[in-house]
Amino acid sequence: MNSESEAVSHVDTNKATEDNFRLLIEGITDYAIFLLDPSGYITTWNAGAARIKQYAADEIIGKHFSTFYSAEAKAAEYPAYELQEALKQGHFEDEGWRLRKDGTAFWANVVITPIYNQARELIGFAKITRDLSERKKAEDDLLKAFDEVKENEERFRQLVEGVADYAIFMLDPVGNITTWNEGARKLNGYEAHEIIGKYFAKFYSREAVEQGFPAYELQQAKQNGRFEDEGWRYRKDGSAFWANTVLTAIYDSQKQLLGFSKITRDLTERKKLEQQLYWTNQELKENEERSRLLIDSVKDYAILMLSPDGIVSSWNVGAERIKGYKAAEIIGKHFSTFYPREAIESGFPQYELRKALDQGHFEDEGWRLRKDGTAFWANVVITPIHNPARELIGFAKVTRDLTERRRNEDLMRKNNELLKINNELDNFVYAASHDLKSPIINLEGLLAALKEDLGPEGEHHSEVLTRMDGAITILKKVVSDLGDVARLQQSNGETESINLPDLLAEVTGNISELIAASNAEIIADFSGFKSLTYSRKNLRSILFNLVSNAIKYAHPQRRPQVRVKTHLASTGLYCLSVADNGLGITSNQTSKIFSLFKRAHDHVEGSGIGLYLVKKILDNSGDSIVVDSVPDKGSVFSICFKQKAS
Incomplete structure (x- = not known):
């Protein structure tokens, strides 16, 4: 009697445990947990499965679990493969795309485990699925960002290497050259294999190297972040050029010095112009009266001097002829007097002076105003003037009236446009005058055949036939006129x-x-x-x-x-x-x-x-x-x- 009671008690306990376990699984919402029979048909369904896959229990129980797979996976018999691998390995785990009830895809982590009874007979499979779509998206976004970084780095490298007007290269922390672009080859004369690994002092004069100037540049760039200089540098063939150089220190995220970027620009032509202007100024100062008479006699160019602030300080005959002001009317006024209101409000006159100082000279073409308010198209060159101590004493401003050239260019452009239109029209007329002849002859033949077929009945349609005759006559006249136009081309x-x-x-x-x-x-x-x-x-x-x-x-x-x-x-x-x-x-x-x-x-x-x-x-x-x-x-x-x- 006691053993029977114990057996009943044991059964009740197992049943209670199973019920609790079933309730636990059914209450889980973050995982889809369900059972398959040995053939893969669904036998149980929990709340997580309903949430993730969108099927209610009565909609999916009894269906094959391949319902969640794409057509391609089904065609490849991938669901059957998963069950085979689970039997063979004791369990099977995979990640891939699965489908919800509404057809949308989600990235799933799937674990399939075979279940046996006490006699080691297969009674089905446990399948646990987790929705990892958010993690997959994050991984894909990260991979995409990484690819974009690599692509941008490659694009930037190609951009730098393709620049031909500037020498752009990298130095290691001690000043050895590590990269070399096309502009550097063109400017300095060295091929990449000849210069990479060499100390960058090869471009400097012996005196500069002996004075330690290259090392000084690195020190200043490291200390201040960048260093800019102008001076003579030397090519492979020994020829000198006047260079503007900018040296910038490059650090990693840990503030460790990786090296330096060096950008060099050839300003030899500008230097020559500055030197010519300087010596011209010296000569002018040696014989100021002769120079003044020379400038004053020039009528085709407005040549004037400005103070460092842009105030007109001299005026020649050409300036008076072009701009309309007498010397007494304009000397002492700001040179922005010659600019339209929009240019003054945007600060363009001051911009011209800044650019002239930064670049050694400034050249521009645009509309300027005369005393009477009329506009003229001007070519303007502004050059800063320095004394022997390199102090700015003002600007030389040379203006040329190019209104006639501008007008001729506009007329030429319009004439070219009209010529193109006329040529296209002539081509159309020529084609139309030839291509329309055959259809008109056909129309005349068809109308004649129609009249013949109608016979006496044609009298009932005489008005329509007369109109058709008239229309064909007009069309023949149009084609004839077009032919006359076409022949005029020859x-x-x-x-x-x-x-x-x-x-x-x-x-x-x-x-x-x-x-x-x-x-x-x-x-x-x-x-x-x-x-x-x-x-x-x-x-x-x-x-x-x-x-x-x-x-x-x-x-x-x-x-x-x-x-x-x-x-x-x-x-x-x-x-x-x-x-x-x-x-x-x-x-x-x-x-x-x-x-x-x-x-x-x-x-x-x-x-x-x-x-x-x-x-x-x-x-x-x-x-x-x-x-x-x-x-x-x-x-x-x-x-x-x-x-x-x-």
């Missing part, structure tokens, strides 16, 4: 002496139907001159377009009247005008009517090419056309020819 035509009355009669004969239909009156006055040396076909095209336009754009309430007249201008030009009493042109249209496909009135049929063709012909021959028009009164087109009459 030649202006041979010139000959042309009788103007005969030519006008030929033109009016060609448009006799238009004249008769509109009852137009053509009035000719060739009292100025009757003949002209020009290309006959081009002059005929000019008259044809101007006269026919004058009739087409007639005022509906009065009879069209076209006056063709010649006269000799006082400038010696031969002028021909075509005047009408038609609709006229508004002022905002007069500048556009000579453009391709531009028309002042849309109610009259036309291609918008005629006046463009006229303008093109005259431009090619170096002649001109202008229009003077009053809306509802009429227009006058005036052409002036440089060619002389026969």
Whole structure:
């Protein structure tokens, strides 16, 4: 009886322990802990699994655990591999991407352990999963940052090595050269293998080395963080150059000296200019009167002296001519008087003086103002002047008026732009005049075939067919005009002496139907001159377009009247005008009517090419056309020819 009670008690205790253990596992939320049967199907599910993988217990229990794996992992049979490895090794641990219910991925640490009963028979697997996405992101961010640092270091190294205008290299803590860039090779003449490992004193004169100046530079850079100097340095071939050098101490994060960076710039040309200016100044001081007379006589340059603060202290004839001030009006004033308000407010005059002091001279181009307020484009050179004791005594300022050059450059740029546009337009016109011929011929053939097919029925569609005929006729006229424009690109035509009355009669004969239909009156006055040396076909095209336009754009309430007249201008030009009493042109249209496909009135049929063709012909021959028009009164087109009459 006692042993039966003990057995029951033992069973109850085990059951209570199992219940407590089950409650403990189910209450864990940071880990997904669940059991799989021997085939990998889920048999239990805890709160952590629900939180991490988003499935409720009734949604996932009975499903295979490969549900959490990507399609690629399933195709590779990776879930089965994990169970095999767990059986073989006693447990299996892995990290990788797993999938939640909503399809999002998370980085998981997975441990799978096989579970056996007392008879060592496999009854399933315990699977513990932990979400390590935050740790994975931190690791990835750290790796990315490390890669960026390495990339920036490599980019900086390539940048420094590629600089050709500055010698940039590194020294170790005792002054031996450890790196060498292209600028250093170009400036000093040494290849990298010839100089790396050598003491940097090789670039200094014997006297500087004996005085310990290179070591002094290192000491000053170490003590003050950097050291800057200008002086003579020497190349591999023994030639000297005037160098600006900056030596900077480089420390690690522990404040341990790693070495020095050294940047050298060749300022030989600037030094030569300074020396020339210095000796010029000395000569000027030796014979001040002669120099003053020389400068005062210069008219093309404004040459003046400024005090160290920028106050004008001398004034020459060129300055008076360019800037408009008399000497008595400007001496004693600050040189910012010549600058626009925006430049003064931004402190640009003071900036010029600072740069001149820092660099030995300053050169600039920009707008300056004359006494009368007009602006001119100036080239300005400012040079600091020092006495023999190297004390600043002022600045020399030389100004040249480059307004005309600036204007010519602007005009040249605009002309180039217009030339490019005209060339593109000419190419389009040439292509269009050729490419449209075949489609028009096809249209004419198709319309003729349509009329033939319609037979007597065509009379019911006569209005539409007539419109189609008219449209094709207009299109043929446009293509013909485009062809004329295209041919103008090749030649202006041979010139000959042309009788103007005969030519006008030929033109009016060609448009006799238009004249008769509109009852137009053509009035000719060739009292100025009757003949002209020009290309006959081009002059005929000019008259044809101007006269026919004058009739087409007639005022509906009065009879069209076209006056063709010649006269000799006082400038010696031969002028021909075509005047009408038609609709006229508004002022905002007069500048556009000579453009391709531009028309002042849309109610009259036309291609918008005629006046463009006229303008093109005259431009090619170096002649001109202008229009003077009053809306509802009429227009006058005036052409002036440089060619002389026969």
